Amino acid sequence: MGIDNEMKVTFSAKSENESFARVCAAAFVTVLNPTVGDIEDVKTAVSEAVTNAVIHGYENTEGVVRMRCVLSGRELMIEIEDDGAGIENIALAMEPLYTSRPELERSGMGFTVMEAFMDGIEVESSPGHGTTVRMKKIFNT
Amino acid sequence: MEIKCEDGGKNLIVFITGDIDHHSAQEIKRKVDKSFERSNAKNIIISFKNVSFMDSSGIGMLMGRYKTINYRGGGKLVAAEMTAGISRIFDMSGLSKIISRAATVEEAVRSL
Numbered sequence: 529m530g531i532d533n534e535m536k537v538t539f540s541a542k543s544e545n546e547s548f549a550r551v552c553a554a555a556f557v558t559v560l561n562p563t564v565g566d567i568e569d570v571k572t573a574v575s576e577a578v579t580n581a582v583i584h585g586y587e588n589t590e591g592v593v594r595m596r597c598v599l600s601g602r603e604l605m606i607e608i609e610d611d612g613a614g615i616e617n618i619a620l621a622m623e624p625l626y627t628s629r630p631e632l633e634r635s636g637m638g639f640t641v642m643e644a645f646m647d648g649i650e651v652e653s654s655p656g657h658g659t660t661v662r663m664k665k666i667f668n669t
Numbered sequence: 670m671e672i673k674c675e676d677g678g679k680n681l682i683v684f685i686t687g688d689i690d691h692h693s694a695q696e697i698k699r700k701v702d703k704s705f706e707r708s709n710a711k712n713i714i715i716s717f718k719n720v721s722f723m724d725s726s727g728i729g730m731l732m733g734r735y736k737t738i739n740y741r742g743g744g745k746l747v748a749a750e751m752t753a754g755i756s757r758i759f760d761m762s763g764l765s766k767i768i769s770r771a772a773t774v775e776e777a778v779r780s781l
Contacts, residue, residue, distance in 0.1 A: 543692035550722075568722075568754050575724040579691040633698065633733040637725035637762055644761060 533559070533599040541582045541591035541610065549595055549608075550574040556597045557604055560667045569645035570604070570665060576638040577608040577661045583629060585612025585659055602667045607660060614655035622651065672697055674704035680781055681710040682774060686719040689727040697730055702737055711744035713737075714777040718750035727755070728762045735768060745769065747777040 535556055539545045550571040557570060574595070581593045596607040615621045621628070622643075627636035642649050648664035670687030683701055687693065705713060713734055717723070731748065738744040749771040751759060759765065771777035 543690075543695075546690045546692055547688055565754075571722060572724050572758070575690050575722075575726075579724070579726060583691065633694070633729040635725045635728035635732060635762060637728055637758075640761065641725050641758065 531598055531600055534597065536594065536596045538592055538594050541586040541589075541593050541612070543579075543582055543588075545593070546575050546578045546582065549578045549593070553595065553597055553606060557599070557667070559599070560602060560604075562667050566665070566667055570606070573642045573645045573663055573665075574606060574608065576642050577606075577663070580638055580661070581608060581610035581612060581659070583632065583634070584615075585610035587613065602669065604665045604667065606663045606665075608663075609658065609660040611658040614657055614659055615651070615653040616655050618651050618653055670696065672700045674700060676704070676708045676710065677714075677778065679710055680712045680714055680778060681705050681708050682778075683713060683715045684719065685715065685717065688722040689720055689730065690722070690724050691726040694726040694730040698733055701734060705737060705741075711738075711741070712747065712781050713744070714747045714749055714771070714774055714781075716749045716774050717752065717755050720752070720755060723755045723758060725758065725762070728758060728764060731759075731764060731768060745781060747771050747780065749774050749777045 553574045554567050554571050594609045598605040622639040624640040625636040627634040646663040646665050650662040653659040670693045673684040675682040735746050738746055746768050
């Protein structure tokens with residue numbers, strides 16, 4: 529399927545940009561006339577992925593997060609990428625309730641929420657180099 | 670985002686307006702814990718009526734307040750006026766086993 533529309537944004541890995549990123553992704557898909565529920569799903573998944581980049585990727589230090597959204601027909605692909613610490617054990621990180629930072633009051637639900645709210649998720653990570661989270665959402669007519 | 674804490678005797682009633690994410694959860698934590706510390710409350714009721722968005726950081730924030738209450742001893746945390754979107758994440762987390770829900774703040778007060 530060819531690409532109908534694409535956008536890329538790069539922003540500082542700051543917690544205040546979590547809301548910027550989710551609103552940005554939501555605005556990008558409005559062309560599909562999505563339901564309120566679908567918009568909520570996308571916003572929540574983006575918020576989780578960007579929060580992971582800020583807290584775990586860069587451990588609240590300076591860095592850059594890149595978000596790319598691609599629309600092909602009624603399928604949305606969102607890619608969120610950081611150049612941070614990376615994940616040693618992706619399977620463990622994706623386990624429900626697992627958190628590497630319990631002192632930060634994290635619920636360990638981030639990846640579980642992304643999996644539940646989207647129609648597909650792939651995680652690529654290289655320790656010391658960064659993480660890419662790729663999510664897919666299909667919007668029904 | 671706005672956080673209003675009302676001292677209701679044995680209950681601290683918290684009204685949150687806006688989005689709850691990792692960024693705002695830190696401020697909620699600070700304000701609620703400070704108000705709880707200054708009050709003689711045993712319980713915390715949080716109203717989600719005006720919360721427009723919540724991700725899993727909200728779950729972490731609730732788990733944290735549950736611990737705060739337990740540290741003082743014997744109290745309860747009630748999540749009131751949750752919208753459908755917030756209920757979905759709340760139910761997924763399994764928090765309903767330890768945190769009770771109420772349709773309204775009045776109902777939450779009556780249950781305590």
